[in-house]
Amino acid sequence: MTAGAWRLVRLALRRDRVRLPIWILVAMAVTAAGVAAVVDEFPDEASRAEALQGAATSPAVLLMRGVPVGTSLGAVVNFRNLASLLVLAALLSTFAVVRHTRQNEETGRAELVGAGSVGRYAGLIAALVVACGASLVLGLAITLTLLGSGLPAAGSLAFGTACALTGMAFAGIAAVSAQLFTGARAANACAAALVGVAYLVRGIGDALGEVTPDGVTTAWPSWLSPIGWGMLARPYGEERWWVLVLPVLLLAACVAGAFALAGRRDLGGGLIPDRPGPATGSLHGPLGLAWRLNRGLVYGWVIGAAVAGAGIGSLGATVRDAMTANAGAVKVINQLAGGAGGQLVDVFFAAMMNVFGVLAASFAVQALLRLRAEEAGGPGEAVLATAVGRSRWVAAHLACAAGGAAAVLLAAGVAMGLADAAAGGEEGVLTMAGAGLAQLPAALTLAGFVVLVFGALPRFAVALAWAGLVATIVWGMFGDMLGLPDAVRDLSPFSHVPAVPAVAATPGPILALVGVAAALAVGGMALFRHRDLAP
Amino acid sequence: MNDAISVTGLIKTFGSTKALNGLTLSVRTGEVHGFLGPNGAGKTTTIRVLLGLLRADSGTVSLLGGDPWRDAVRLHRRLAYVPGDVNLWPNLTGGEAIDLFGDLRGGLDLARRAELVDRFQLDPTKRCRTYSKGNRQKVALVAAFASDVELFVLDEPTSGLDPLMEAAFQQTVREVRGQGATVLLSSHIFAEVEALCDRVSIIREGATVESGTLAELRHLTRTSVAVEANGPITGLAGLPGVHDLVADGSRTRFDVDAAELPSVLRHLGKFEVRAMTSHPPTLEELFMRHYGQKAAS
Numbered sequence: 035m036t037a038g039a040w041r042l043v044r045l046a047l048r049r050d051r052v053r054l055p056i057w058i059l060v061a062m063a064v065t066a067a068g069v070a071a072v073v074d075e076f077p078d079e080a081s082r083a084e085a086l087q088g089a090a091t092s093p094a095v096l097l098m099r100g101v102p103v104g105t106s107l108g109a110v111v112n113f114r115n116l117a118s119l120l121v122l123a124a125l126l127s128t129f130a131v132v133r134h135t136r137q138n139e140e141t142g143r144a145e146l147v148g149a150g151s152v153g154r155y156a157g158l159i160a161a162l163v164v165a166c167g168a169s170l171v172l173g174l175a176i177t178l179t180l181l182g183s184g185l186p187a188a189g190s191l192a193f194g195t196a197c198a199l200t201g202m203a204f205a206g207i208a209a210v211s212a213q214l215f216t217g218a219r220a221a222n223a224c225a226a227a228l229v230g231v232a233y234l235v236r237g238i239g240d241a242l243g244e245v246t247p248d249g250v251t252t253a254w255p256s257w258l259s260p261i262g263w264g265m266l267a268r269p270y271g272e273e274r275w276w277v278l279v280l281p282v283l284l285l286a287a288c289v290a291g292a293f294a295l296a297g298r299r300d301l302g303g304g305l306i307p308d309r310p311g312p313a314t315g316s317l318h319g320p321l322g323l324a325w326r327l328n329r330g331l332v333y334g335w336v337i338g339a340a341v342a343g344a345g346i347g348s349l350g351a352t353v354r355d356a357m358t359a360n361a362g363a364v365k366v367i368n369q370l371a372g373g374a375g376g377q378l379v380d381v382f383f384a385a386m387m388n389v390f391g392v393l394a395a396s397f398a399v400q401a402l403l404r405l406r407a408e409e410a411g412g413p414g415e416a417v418l419a420t421a422v423g424r425s426r427w428v429a430a431h432l433a434c435a436a437g438g439a440a441a442v443l444l445a446a447g448v449a450m451g452l453a454d455a456a457a458g459g460e461e462g463v464l465t466m467a468g469a470g471l472a473q474l475p476a477a478l479t480l481a482g483f484v485v486l487v488f489g490a491l492p493r494f495a496v497a498l499a500w501a502g503l504v505a506t507i508v509w510g511m512f513g514d515m516l517g518l519p520d521a522v523r524d525l526s527p528f529s530h531v532p533a534v535p536a537v538a539a540t541p542g543p544i545l546a547l548v549g550v551a552a553a554l555a556v557g558g559m560a561l562f563r564h565r566d567l568a569p
Numbered sequence: 570m571n572d573a574i575s576v577t578g579l580i581k582t583f584g585s586t587k588a589l590n591g592l593t594l595s596v597r598t599g600e601v602h603g604f605l606g607p608n609g610a611g612k613t614t615t616i617r618v619l620l621g622l623l624r625a626d627s628g629t630v631s632l633l634g635g636d637p638w639r640d641a642v643r644l645h646r647r648l649a650y651v652p653g654d655v656n657l658w659p660n661l662t663g664g665e666a667i668d669l670f671g672d673l674r675g676g677l678d679l680a681r682r683a684e685l686v687d688r689f690q691l692d693p694t695k696r697c698r699t700y701s702k703g704n705r706q707k708v709a710l711v712a713a714f715a716s717d718v719e720l721f722v723l724d725e726p727t728s729g730l731d732p733l734m735e736a737a738f739q740q741t742v743r744e745v746r747g748q749g750a751t752v753l754l755s756s757h758i759f760a761e762v763e764a765l766c767d768r769v770s771i772i773r774e775g776a777t778v779e780s781g782t783l784a785e786l787r788h789l790t791r792t793s794v795a796v797e798a799n800g801p802i803t804g805l806a807g808l809p810g811v812h813d814l815v816a817d818g819s820r821t822r823f824d825v826d827a828a829e830l831p832s833v834l835r836h837l838g839k840f841e842v843r844a845m846t847s848h849p850p851t852l853e854e855l856f857m858r859h860y861g862q863k864a865a866s
Contacts, residue, residue, distance in 0.1 A: 140659070140698075216659075216698060217659060217660070217698075310662070310692075310694035310695060311661075311662035311664075311665070311694055311695075311696060312662055312664060312665060312694065313662065313664040313693040313694045314665070314668055314693070315661070315662075315664055315665030315666070315667070315668030315669050315672075316665075316668075317661075317665060317668070317669045317672065318672055319672065319673070320673065322669075322672075323669060323673075326658075326661070327658065411656060412656050413656045413657055413658060415617075415622060415652060415656075416650065416652055416655070416656070416670070416709070417670075417673060418620075418622060418641075419620045419622065419645060419648075419650040419652075419722075420645055420650075420670060420673035420674040420675075421642050421643075421645045421646040421673060421674055421675050422642070422645075422673050423641065423642040424641075564624075565624075566622070566623045566624055567617070567622040567623065
């Protein structure tokens with residue numbers, strides 16, 4: 035049942051020999067940059083204490099960052115970077131597990147391999163070994179980076195271990211997800227959504243935490259989240275090592291579940307059998323096809339944005355109460371909002387809207403990469419052999435991505451406005467909907483960038499598209515915190531969107547961004563028209 | 570009448586690999602043209618150039634009187650394509666995929682669609698992810714043949730079909746030919762090409778090595794003869810044009826060049842022949858000869 039697993043591990047490592055090292059190098063870079071930024075910005079204990087004091091009283095900051103665990107250098111690095119590194123570790127192993135299990139089954143590779151002297155469970159074992167191994171290397175790399183920056187050993191070890199074990203727990207979750215869905219995209223979406231839920235649940239627990247003179251105590255929801263566990267281990271703040279048993283237990287439970295499910299189902303099958311569908315179709319034109327291919331994705335993102343928007347909107351009142359002339363919180367929030375002044379609660383909402391702008395851009399990138407999937411080994415060739423021009427084909431997908439991004443932002447804005455109104459706030463639904471849409475041009479710029487790389491370098495389109503998104507986030511949202519020069523920050527579209535509702539929307543930057551987006555997309559389409567199809 | 574497809578001196582390179590090296594192809598309007606070659610000879614690359622999916626490095630390519638790269642969309646309205654490796658959308662049903670392709674091509678004959686679904690015994694309510702290779706192929710075939718077009722470009726369209734479906738396919742090709750359509754049929758199945766094709770082009774390493782009707786191709790080659798007589802047949806080995814002679818008592822088998830057939834028959838007349846069979850070379854034998862190996866002798 036397990037024969038051949040070792041050979042499949044080597045095959046998986048061979049396939050991932052570029053991808054996994056890049057993930058790990060990015061994690062090391064984020065860690066090193068985080069330490070450098072803290073050292074630079076808050077060189078002494080007093081400045082750190084002041085900043086954290088302010089942050090601790092702001093539920094919004096706690097929601098995004100977690101609770102502070104102390105005022106030492108390491109503790110602030112924890113506050114600044116641990117949550118995002120835990121998410122990174124979780125996504126790394128999620129994608130790795132699905133890539134080496136369900137994706138192989140969907141493409142038929144597993145069938146070819148399974149016909150060799152390879153056991154039923156070998157593929158699953160290999161995927162888990164690779165994902166868990168990569169998580170351990172990731173944790174080790176982070177620990178060494180922290181030690182190299184001169185931080186205490188115990189905290190550095192706890193920090194790296196938390197990342198490693200969180201990655202392993204999500205490897206288990208992804209292994210179960212890969213058994214449930216017949217499509218790799220669906221399995222990835224489910225597991226990645228659980229990463230988001232885990233982050234959000236932890237955020238709620240931290241935001242509801244009780245403020246005491248010694249700091250903030252985390253509320254119970256954090257204990258339900260695997261990402262919460264990593265933070266509850268409190269690296270650099272009286273480490274609670276025993277908490278790290280929880281992700282190991284979750285991994286064990288998920289692995290047992292995944293094996294039970296794998297033993298019960300057919301190769302390529304899921305738990306939900308396929309039912310017959312319509313014998314005739316009602317899809318019309320490339321737009322009808324593109325919408326059909328993207329609609330599940332759009333629905334998922336819109337619902338997610340509405341739920342998250344409502345959650346954040348309901349915090350408006352708390353923010354109003356909590357942020358009474360608190361210098362530290364004002365500083366952090368202002369940085370998140372890109373330095374805009376104005377009413378504090380407006381700045382808070384603007385900062386949150388910026389996050390939704392990035393999420394809408396992520397959606398647009400994901401939706402547009404469908405073009406590449408259709409071209410490479412998909413039905414794209416057959417579609418382009420019909421009377422559908424290449425530009426029309428790309429434009430149909432672009433329309434779905436742009437419309438979907440607008441819907442995501444609108445859903446977030448309206449939900450935020452409604453929840454704020456329900457909690458007694460006065461932002462107004464229309465204002466918040468407008469604030470959401472103000473982010474759209476930045477998301478569209480990313481969409482244009484994806485079309486450009488798809489037209490120019492099809493074989494690298496997927497890597498370049500995601501790299502572009504990550505660079506945008508790092509430059510635009512955390513540029514101030516990382517101390518990047520303005521010239522570099524300005525490369526990110528997110529540093530140009532007006533921080534509505536903190537400031538009024540001005541047409542200048544919006545029109546400029548839309549112009550850039552259109553130029554990128556038109557250029558990408560022209561390049562695509564003039565190149566060979568690259569299967 | 571103009572040629573439906575006319576290709577001369579076609580060159581296409583991928584990096585350092587020369588996929589097509591001066592390929593020539595001419596398909597007359599209204600004919601079924603067989604397109605043969607071993608794996609990697611450049612058949613699919615040629616077809617992709619003909620569909621405007623790849624751009625020719627040099628050479629002239631004309632399809633239905635237009636340039637497939639420049640006029641792709643206009644020309645695609647007049648042709649239907651069945652890829653060798655049919656990829657469909659896993660969550661659409663076969664019926665939805667057929668109608669979608671029809672819609673994208675500019676319309677579908679619904680009565681014809683129903684007839685073909687029935688003929689190919691396709692269940693159009695199943696999701697594409699559950700189809701076998703053969704069934705995915707049927708989806709592409711129904712979508713193509715239910716379109717009212719002038720040209721069918723078929724890239725190994727029957728590689729996953731069973732013999733019954735192969736017969737249905739041949740019947741369908743004859744029908745569209747009867748209606749005046751042109752068919753370019755890339756295939757590995759010699760019986761299918763022999764049964765359907767008016768003319769054949771054989772390519773090798775990106776260049777055309779032979780092109781013409783089956784009769785023309787055979788003319789250049791040998792006939793296989795098996796003779797049974799009352800005694801051994803002597804003197805054959807000395808005759809010009811006789812090859813691969815195997816004498817086994819009263820039975821003799823040999824191949825003979827078409828040009829020398831009359832003199833060989835005169836020689837055989839001197840013996841008491843009890844039985845004799847002869848058959849022209851099969852396409853398979855022609856094909857194998859072009860690749861340096863003997864067909865099973």
